[in-house]
Structure formats: structure tokens, C-alpha cells
Amino acid sequence: MDMSLIKEAPATAEPALSEIAVSVRNISKNYGAVEALKDLTLEFPRGQLTSLLGPSGCGKTTLLKIIAGLLEPTSGEVEVNGKPVTGPGPNRAFVFQDFALLPWATVMRNVAFGLELRSINKSKREDIAAKYIKEVGLGGFENSYPHELSGGMRQRVGLARALSVDAKVLLMDEPFSAVDEQTRRKFQEDLLGLVQNENKTFIFVTHSIEEAVYVSDQIAILLPRPSRVSEIIRPSGFRHKDHDQIRRDPEYLDIVDDIWASLRSYVE
Amino acid sequence: MANRSLYLKILSAVIIFGAWEIAGRIPVSYAFPTFLESMAALGNMALDGRLWEAYAETLRPLVVGVAISTVLGIGLGLWIGLSKFFDWLVSPIFIVMQSAPLAALIPLLVMAYGIGLTSKVFVVCIMAMPVIVLNTASAVRHTPESMKEMCKSFLGTRTDMLIKIIIPAASPLIFSGLRLGVSAGFIGAILAELKITPTGVGDIITFSRSIADYPSMYAAIFSIIVLAVLFLNLLERTEKTLFKGHDRGYVSD
Numbered sequence: 419m420d421m422s423l424i425k426e427a428p429a430t431a432e433p434a435l436s437e438i439a440v441s442v443r444n445i446s447k448n449y450g451a452v453e454a455l456k457d458l459t460l461e462f463p464r465g466q467l468t469s470l471l472g473p474s475g476c477g478k479t480t481l482l483k484i485i486a487g488l489l490e491p492t493s494g495e496v497e498v499n500g501k502p503v504t505g506p507g508p509n510r511a512f513v514f515q516d517f518a519l520l521p522w523a524t525v526m527r528n529v530a531f532g533l534e535l536r537s538i539n540k541s542k543r544e545d546i547a548a549k550y551i552k553e554v555g556l557g558g559f560e561n562s563y564p565h566e567l568s569g570g571m572r573q574r575v576g577l578a579r580a581l582s583v584d585a586k587v588l589l590m591d592e593p594f595s596a597v598d599e600q601t602r603r604k605f606q607e608d609l610l611g612l613v614q615n616e617n618k619t620f621i622f623v624t625h626s627i628e629e630a631v632y633v634s635d636q637i638a639i640l641l642p643r644p645s646r647v648s649e650i651i652r653p654s655g656f657r658h659k660d661h662d663q664i665r666r667d668p669e670y671l672d673i674v675d676d677i678w679a680s681l682r683s684y685v686e
Numbered sequence: 687m688a689n690r691s692l693y694l695k696i697l698s699a700v701i702i703f704g705a706w707e708i709a710g711r712i713p714v715s716y717a718f719p720t721f722l723e724s725m726a727a728l729g730n731m732a733l734d735g736r737l738w739e740a741y742a743e744t745l746r747p748l749v750v751g752v753a754i755s756t757v758l759g760i761g762l763g764l765w766i767g768l769s770k771f772f773d774w775l776v777s778p779i780f781i782v783m784q785s786a787p788l789a790a791l792i793p794l795l796v797m798a799y800g801i802g803l804t805s806k807v808f809v810v811c812i813m814a815m816p817v818i819v820l821n822t823a824s825a826v827r828h829t830p831e832s833m834k835e836m837c838k839s840f841l842g843t844r845t846d847m848l849i850k851i852i853i854p855a856a857s858p859l860i861f862s863g864l865r866l867g868v869s870a871g872f873i874g875a876i877l878a879e880l881k882i883t884p885t886g887v888g889d890i891i892t893f894s895r896s897i898a899d900y901p902s903m904y905a906a907i908f909s910i911i912v913l914a915v916l917f918l919n920l921l922e923r924t925e926k927t928l929f930k931g932h933d934r935g936y937v938s939d
Contacts, residue, residue, distance in 0.1 A: 487839070
């Protein structure tokens with residue numbers, strides 16, 4: 419097979435150490451007797467988008483929340499830019515699957531909420547928020563309430579909130595799973611632009627194989643019970659192609675098939 | 687739409703008062719006056735000042751009791767909702783309080799606190815507080831998990847979490863608890879005046895009954911119901927202006 423698909427064991431992951439923004443070492447997480455994650459080690463290169471992909475129940479969201487500092491691992495450690503994670507920090511921002519917007523607050527206040535919690539004064543945080551509201555394409559909706567927006571627009575609010583705190587690492591928990599198919603495609607294209615333009619590291623949880631292959635620089639396949647990294651795939655051939663060329667690229671199609679082949683036995 | 691709902695309200699009032707008038711004219715009982723007689727009695731009492739004196743008396747335990755129940759009830763409810771231990775320690779008291787036969791407890795209250803204002807305030811509180819406490823606690827427990835995670839991940843402190851997430855998210859349920867609590871408080875205030883010492887509106891009811899002045903008795907009962915309804919409407923207005931985005935429920939629903 420002629421494709422630049424590199425498969426390697428997680429222990430020998432390639433990029434040089436300074437290029438690693440987030441590293442997860444020997445993480446285990448138990449819920450009572452249930453082992454959600456077992457001895458998981460994984461590295462996330464700086465400035466790139468890494469997907470955590472796997473069947474449901476494989477612990478990908480658990481891993482993301484451990485990196486976010488929202489959950490404590492039973493053992494093992496997480497480092498962000500060389501510093502160990504002990505809880506949520508200013509270097510990470512989270513995008514939630516169900517958006518987690520405040521229904522009683524306007525788009526403006528929702529987007530500025532991360533800055534509000536950091537005690538940045540009102541006029542300054544609203545300036546910053548206004549900039550990101552425009553950037554995600556919600557200009558003119560500053561004074562709308564979340565219930566007046568469509569699902570896709572609500573997630574844009576969630577994204578703008580995460581961008582406006584200017585964290586170097588963006589954690590996205592199945593951010594597009596609650597929006598309709600067409601909006602999702604638009605989101606995926608926008609996300610590619612975002613990865614290129616913002617100098618941020620993205621960690622992206624998804625259960626969609628196509629989505630993972632389309633947006634990722636690196637895909638970590640997690641297998642369940644107990645969760646472990648089974649392989650790491652780095653699509654490279656089509657990454658610099660035009661957005662609408664990617665889905666017909668032979669490498670894209672091969673990787674999608676390949677991942678499905680290795681996951682299908684885990685899907686009931 | 688607003689007009690239509692106003693018409694419906696007027697229509698239902700006309701039907702109920704009409705039925706009252708007819709029932710009084712048949713009459714269903716010697717002790718049941720017509721609507722018009724009762725309204726005339728109400729007018730009389732309002733003119734000679736008896737009604738206002740009575741309310742000055744009745745409103746005191748009611749206002750004090752409802753105020754205490756609101757502040758203390760919401761405070762305790764928040765605490766119960768936030769702390770499992772406190773929940774275990776305190777909520778059984780309110781569950782018992784809610785189901786206790788209050789009339790049977792009144793003699794005990796009178797023995798302990800006499801026949802003055804204190805006992806009456808107690809009765810109002812016993813009626814009003816449990817539902818406020820229990821509603822607030824359950825609202826706090828049901829704050830959407832992802833909103834709490836959002837607050838934590840964007841570096842909110844525990845105070846931020848309480849003031850900016852938990853209380854606003856719980857406020858619709860807290861207000862519905864307040865509405866139920868306040869109406870129970872009205873019942874408590876009248877009950878106290880009937881069972882402890884006849885004062886205020888309770889006095890009008892007892893006295894009018896004893897001299898067979900049934901129109902005045904029904905007028906007093908009618909007036910307290912009107913007052914309760916007006917107060918509940920006021921509470922609803924307050925809630926609507928305070929929490930504008932809330933009337934459509936949660937985004938993630």
C-alpha cells in the first residue's frame with residue numbers, strides 16, 4: 419500500500435520533546451471496581467489537532483476530562499507544557515458536547531463568562547468577547563439569548579467562549595455531535611482553518627471515523643475494557659490539500675476503511 | 687393573546703361568582719349568603735374601617751413569618767442541597783414538618799410560646815418553610831452537571847459557582863417553592879387566628895359566625911383569598927423581571 423500512513427506504538431511516538439504540548443503518562447482511572455482507563459500513555463504535539471477516537475465506553479471523554487483537570491486520575495500524571503496538571507488551569511479551555519451555556523445570559527455574557535470568572539473588567543472582557551463573536555460568525559447576535567439560537571449557533575457561542583480566554587490548549591468533547599449534519603460539515607471546515615491560523619493545540623474527542631480523519635493531524639485509537647491506545651495514525655498526504663478535496667483523497671478513504679476494520683469487532 | 691387570557695379570566699370569575707349567587711339564592715343552606723350580600727358586607731366593613739384594622743393585625747404574623755421562612759428557608763435549602771451531611775441531618779425535620787398535623791401541634795406551641803405574636807409567627811413558618819426548603823434543596827441538587835463543569839474548567843471559584851451558576855439555575859424552582867410556601871403561609875396565618883386567639887381577620891370570621899352574620903364571615907374569607915392571589919401574582923411578576931432568559935427553560939433540554 420502506497421500511503422504515508424505511519425503506525426507506531428505509543429511508546430515510540432515521534433515528535434521531539436519540546437514540540438509536545440500535552441503529555442499523558444501511565445494514566446489509570448477506576449470507578450469503584452470498573453477500570454475506565456488503564457496505564458494509558460499518549461503525547462499531543464504542539465499546534466496540531468489530535469483526535470481521540472473509539473467506540474462508546476472506551477473512556478475518551480474520561481481522558482479528556484482528566485487532561486482538563488475536571489477528573490482526577492487514580493494514578494499516573496498529565497503534563498501541559500512541562501507542568502503537571504493538578505486541576506483546571508488557564509492554559510486549557512473546554513468546549514462541551516451540550517454547549518453548557520447559561521440560559522439566562524446573553525451571547526455576549528456567555529462568551530465573556532470565562533473572562534468574567536478571571537475577574538477581567540467588564541469593558542475589556544466585552545471587547546475581547548465581541549472580537550471572537552465576530553470571528554465565529556455570530557456578529558449581530560450579541561444580545562440574543564441561547565434559546566433564540568439554533569444548535570449550531572449555540573456551539574459557536576461555546577467555541578467563542580473557549581477561544582476568548584486565549585488558552586494554548588483547546589479541549590473539545592464531541593463538540594459537533596449535537597448539531598445537524600450540514601452544520602457539522604461547515605464546522606469541520608472551520609475547524610481546519612482554526613488549527614491553521616491559531617497557534618493552539620487541539621484535543622478532539624469524537625466517535626465519527628470520517629470526522630476524525632478529516633480534521634486530525636494525529637488520531638489516537640482507543641479500545642475499551644480497559645481503555646488503552648491501540649494505535650496512532652498520522653494522516654499526512656492530504657493535510658495541505660483544499661478542504662473539499664480531502665474527502666475524495668485515496669489516503670483519506672484508506673484510513674477510514676482501515677480504522678473501521680480495526681474497530682468493527684468492538685461494536686456490538 | 688393577552689386580551690384573550692384576560693377575557694378567559696373574567697369569564698371564569700363570572701361563572702364562579704354567578705354559581706355562588708345562584709347557590710345563595712336557592713339557598714343551599716341557611717348559612718350560605720349570596721355573592722352580592724357578601725360583597726355588600728365587605729363594602730360595609732371596608733367603609734367603617736373594621737376590615738383595615740383586622741388586616742393590620744393579621745398581616746403582622748403573616749409578613750414576619752413569610753419573611754423568616756423565605757430568608758431562612760432559602761438559606762437552609764441551599765445548604766442542604768450543597769452538603770450531603772447537612773441533608774442527612776436536617777431534611778428529615780422538614781419532611782416531618784410538612785406532613786405533621788399542624789392543628790394538633792398548636793396547643794404545644796401555645797404552651798411553649800404563649801398566645802402572642804410568637805406562636806402565630808411559628809404557625810406561619812411551620813406552614814411555609816418546609817416547601818421552600820425542600821424545593822430549594824432539590825433545585826440545587828439538580829443543577830446541570832455540565833454547567834458546573836464549565837464553571838470549574840473556566841477557573842470559577844466555589845463562590846462563583848454558587849452565585850453565578852447554582853442560584854440562577856435553581857431560581858425557577860426556588861420561586862415555585864416560594865409561591866407554594868407563601869400560599870401555605872396565608873393558610874397558617876388564618877389558622878393561627880382561629881386556633882390561638884381570635885384577632886384580625888380570624889376574629890371577623892369567628893365573631894360573624896357566632897352572631898350568624900354570614901355575609902360578613904364570607905366577605906372576610908373572600909378578602910383573604912383575593913389578597914393571597916394578588917400577592918402570588920406580584921411574586922410571579924418579580925420572578926419574570928428578575929430572570930428574563932428563564933421562561934424558555936434550559937438550552938440543553
